[in-house]
Amino acid sequence: MKERILQTLRALNAYAVEKGYEVVIFFHEEDSYLMRFANSAVSLNTNEHLIRLEATAYEGRKRATYEMITDLNQIEAMKQGIDFAAEMVHHAMPLSYDPTIPTLKADFIDENGYDAELAKLSNEERLAYFNQVSRNLETEDLKLGGIFSNGTNILAQINTKSEYAQYFKTSDSQVTAVLSHQKLKWEVIAEQSAQKKTDLDPEKLNRDLTFLIEHYQNDAPQQLPLASYDIVFGHAATAEMVRFMNWIGFNGGLMKRGYSFLTEEEIGQKILSEKITLKDDPTILETFPQKQDFMGIDRNPYPLFMDGVFQGFIWNQDDADEFGAEPTGHTVMHNSLVLEGGEQEIDSLQDLVKQPREKDILYIPYLHYMNIVNPSQGLITGSSRFGSLLLKADGSVVVPYNVRLTQSLLEIFGEKVAWLSNKTIPYNVSNSYGARNPIALIVPKFIRVNDLEISHANDSY
Numbered sequence: 001m002k003e004r005i006l007q008t009l010r011a012l013n014a015y016a017v018e019k020g021y022e023v024v025i026f027f028h029e030e031d032s033y034l035m036r037f038a039n040s041a042v043s044l045n046t047n048e049h050l051i052r053l054e055a056t057a058y059e060g061r062k063r064a065t066y067e068m069i070t071d072l073n074q075i076e077a078m079k080q081g082i083d084f085a086a087e088m089v090h091h092a093m094p095l096s097y098d099p100t101i102p103t104l105k106a107d108f109i110d111e112n113g114y115d116a117e118l119a120k121l122s123n124e125e126r127l128a129y130f131n132q133v134s135r136n137l138e139t140e141d142l143k144l145g146g147i148f149s150n151g152t153n154i155l156a157q158i159n160t161k162s163e164y165a166q167y168f169k170t171s172d173s174q175v176t177a178v179l180s181h182q183k184l185k186w187e188v189i190a191e192q193s194a195q196k197k198t199d200l201d202p203e204k205l206n207r208d209l210t211f212l213i214e215h216y217q218n219d220a221p222q223q224l225p226l227a228s229y230d231i232v233f234g235h236a237a238t239a240e241m242v243r244f245m246n247w248i249g250f251n252g253g254l255m256k257r258g259y260s261f262l263t264e265e266e267i268g269q270k271i272l273s274e275k276i277t278l279k280d281d282p283t284i285l286e287t288f289p290q291k292q293d294f295m296g297i298d299r300n301p302y303p304l305f306m307d308g309v310f311q312g313f314i315w316n317q318d319d320a321d322e323f324g325a326e327p328t329g330h331t332v333m334h335n336s337l338v339l340e341g342g343e344q345e346i347d348s349l350q351d352l353v354k355q356p357r358e359k360d361i362l363y364i365p366y367l368h369y370m371n372i373v374n375p376s377q378g379l380i381t382g383s384s385r386f387g388s389l390l391l392k393a394d395g396s397v398v399v400p401y402n403v404r405l406t407q408s409l410l411e412i413f414g415e416k417v418a419w420l421s422n423k424t425i426p427y428n429v430s431n432s433y434g435a436r437n438p439i440a441l442i443v444p445k446f447i448r449v450n451d452l453e454i455s456h457a458n459d460s461y
Contacts, residue, residue, distance in 0.1 A: 002109070005029070006165050008072055009158040015079050016055075016160050021086045024101060024159040026054040026294075030436035031119065032151040035126045037177075040134075040144045045123060047151075052435060053078050057085040061095045064088035097322045102157075102295045104164035110292070113170035113285050115196035119152040121173070126150075132202035133177045133190070137209055141184075146177040150194075153436045155333065157294055166296075170288045171195065172438035174428040177205055178386070179213060185461040186221075186399070188212040189366060189386035191236060193428035193440045195286045211350055212387045221399045224362070224390065224457045230418070230450045231405075232352060234365030239427035239441045241367070241380065242278065242339055245409050248375040250304050250312075252328075253319030261378030261410060262310060271410065272308040273417035277340040279303045280314065280330070281442075286426040287336035288438040293317075297329035304337075338442040342420030346446050353391060361391040361448070362400065378409035381455075404456035411452070418448040 009025055016023040029051045036044035051072065056065040066085040070078055126148045134144045150173035158165040173194035180187045190205035233241075247254065254260050262271065280302040282289035291299050295317045303311040313328075314335070320327040346352050352363065367382035383404045390398040426440045 002111075002167060002169070004072060005154070005156055006167060008075065008078075009156060009165055010163070011075065012078055012082060013158045013160060013163070016082050016086075019083075019086065021082065022058040022101060022160055023082055023085065024056045024058075024157065025082070026056070027154070027156040028052040028054070028435055029154040030151060032436055033121070033126070033149065034432065035123065035130075035148045037130060037147070038145050040138050042127070050435075053081060055082045055085040057082075057089040058099065058101055059089045059092075061098060062089050062092040063095065063099055064092045095322075100295070100317050100321050101161055102159055102317075103161040104159070104166065104296045105162075107164050108166045108292045108296070110167070110290075111169045113168075113195060113288060114152070115171045117197040118150060118173055118194060118200075119171040121150050121197070129175070129200060129202045130177065133205045133209070134179070135206055137179055137206070137213060141182050142179050142213070143182055144177065144179055147175070147432070149174045149430070149432055151436060153288075153438055155290070166292065166294070168290055170438060172288055172428075172430070173200065174430050174432075174438075175200070175205070177209065179209055181216070186216055187386050188216060191428070193286065193426045195288065195426075195440075199286075208349065215389060215397055216387075216399055219397045219399050221401060221461070222390065223459045224400045224403055224454065226454060226457055228451045228453045229362040230359060230448065231362045231364055231452050232446050232448045234349075234363070235425050235427050235443050235445050237364050237367045238339065238443045238447050239429060240370055240382070241409060241412060242337055242441055242443060243429055244370065244372065244380050245378075245413075246335060246337060248372060248378060249409065250310075250314055252313035252315040252325055253323065254375075255313055256319070256323045259375045261376055261408070262313070264313075266310050267312050269310055270308045271310045272305055272413045273415055274308045275342055275417050275420055276305050276308050276413050278305040279338055279340075280335045281338045282336045284336055284338060284442060287338070287440050287442060288334075289336040290332045293329045293331040295327060295329075295331045297327065297331075299329045299332070302328065302330075333437050334439045339424070339444060340420075341422045341424045341444045344419040344421045344446070344448075346421045347423050348445075352446060353389070353397065357391060357393055359393050362403075363389040363391060364405075367405070368402075373406060379406065380409060381406040401458040401460060403454040403458070405452065406455045407452055412449055416450050416452065418450050420444040420448075421446040
C-alpha cells in the first residue's frame with residue numbers, strides 16, 4: 001500500500017509539473033474503528049476507511065486549496081482536483097507576505113509509530129477489553145459508558161519543487177470508561193492511551209474504577225465552601241491545561257496576534273516554577289509524533305520551559321513567513337508535548353490517599369468544559385468532574401460536589417507548584433471528529449499546586 005500511495009503521488013506531481021502548476025499535494029488516509037458503550041450495552045459499533053487528497057496551488061502571493069474525498073483508483077478525479085486548485089488560485093486574494101513552498105531534499109519514510117496488532121483489533125477484542133474493565137462493577141444502579149477508538153493514520157506529501165515525498169504511518173487507540181450512578185448521578189472515569197497493543201491494560205482501569213467507586217459509595221458527599229485549597233491534579237486535568245498552554249502560550253503566530261500570555265521580552269526569563277520543564281519531543285512514540293515537519297525540517301526535542309525559564313516560541317512555516325521569524329520545525333499536525341516528572345514518589349491514587357497530610361487536599365482528576373477566559377492573561381476555566389475527592393487532614397475522605405476553577409496558567413504552573421510525581425503517563429487528547437489526528441501528551445501522574453481558589457461549588461452532583 002505504501003508504494004502504491006507514493007507512486008500515485010508521484011504521478012499526480014508529474015501531472016502538475018507538466019501543466020506548469022506550483023502545487024503541494026497532501027494525502028491523508030485513515031482506517032478508523034469506534035465502539036461506544038451506553039447503559040451497559042454497545043450503543044454504536046462502526047468503522048470507516050477514508051482517503052482525503054488536498055491540493056494547494058500557489059501563484060506568487062496567492063494561495064488556494066481544494067480538498068476531496070477519493071480513493072487510489074480515481075486518478076483522473078484527483079488530477080481534476082489539482083486543476084480546480086490551479087484555477088481557484090487565479091481568483092484568490094493575495095497574502096500580505098510571500099508564502100514558502102517546501103523543497104524536500106530526499107524521501108522521508110517513517111513507520112516506526114505503527115503497530116498492526118493495535119490498528120487491526122477485532123470487535124471481539126474491543127468488547128473483551130471493556131468486559132475486563134467493568135468486571136464486577138456494573139449493577140442495577142451503576143451503568144457502563146465510554147468509547148474504544150483505534151485505527152491507522154497515514155500522512156503523505158509531495159510538491160512540484162522536487163520529486164521527493166514524505167510518508168508517515170501511525171497506529172493509535174483511545175479508551176474512556178465511565179461508570180454512572182443512575183439515581184445519585186455521580187460518575188467516575190478511567191482512561192487509557194495506546195500506541196501499540198501491549199500498552200492496553202484493562203486491569204489497571206478496573207482497579208482505578210473499583211477504588212473510586214468504593215469511596216463514592218461509602219464516603220459522605222459534601223458541598224465545599226468557597227475558599228483556597230491545596231489541589232492535586234490528576235494527569236487528565238494536567239494534560240488538558242498543558243494543551244491550552246499549547247494554544248495561548250508559546251505559539252509564535254498567536255503571540256503576534258495578541259493571543260498569548262507570553263511575550264518576546266520574556267524569552268530567557270523565569271516564568272513558571274523551577275519544577276516545570278516542558279518540551280516538544282518527537283522522539284516519544286506514545287505522542288504519535290512526526291519526526292520531520294512538512295517543510296522537510298528534521299524534528300528534535302525542542303525545549304519550551306527549562307526549570308521554569310521560557311526558552312522561546314515555536315513557529316510553523318506560514319506564521320514565520322507572515323511575521324519574519326525563523327521556522328522551528330513545527331509545521332506539523334500536532335506537537336509532542338512532554339511535561340517532565342518531579343521527585344514525588346506517588347504512582348497511584350491509592351498511594352496519594354494513603355499519604356500522611358497536614359491539611360486538607362482537594363484531588364481533581366479531570367477538568368470538564370474547559371475554555372479560555374482571557375488568553376493574554378493565560379486565564380482558563382473548567383469544572384471538576386469524574387472522581388474528585390477531598391482528602392482530609394485527619395485521614396478521612398469526603399466526596400465533593402463539582403467545583404469550578406478560574407485560574408491563570410501562569411499561577412497554576414507558577415510558584416504555587418509544590419511537587420510533581422516522578423512517574424509520567426501518556427494522556428490522549430484526540431478529537432474523534434474530522435480527519436483522524438491522534439494526539440497524546442506525556443505528563444506527571446499527579447501535580448500538587450497549593451492555595452488555588454475555587455470560584456463556584458455545586459450543591460449536588
